[in-house]
Amino acid sequence: MKFLMTILAFMAIIFTAMGGLAVAPAAHIKGDPHNAACGRGPPPPPSPPPPTSTY
Incomplete structure (x- = not known):
């Protein structure tokens, strides 16, 4: 069980x-049945956008 x-x-x-942090809040807002059944606290804050490389 611990291995699982x-x-x-x-x-x-x-x-x-x-x-996945950018996908989790979207699934939570859409009313995903798994997230609705879990309900383990608020969704994580959105991750900052990746830094754009300037050429």
Whole structure:
């Protein structure tokens, strides 16, 4: 059981690293049934936009 939780935590880290913070609030606003069932506190704040490289 602990192994499954470790995999879930690892997938959550990868999800946030791939820019999941920008997707989570949108799914929360659309009324995702999973987020509605969980309700673990407020959604995370939107991540700042990536810095634009000036050439």
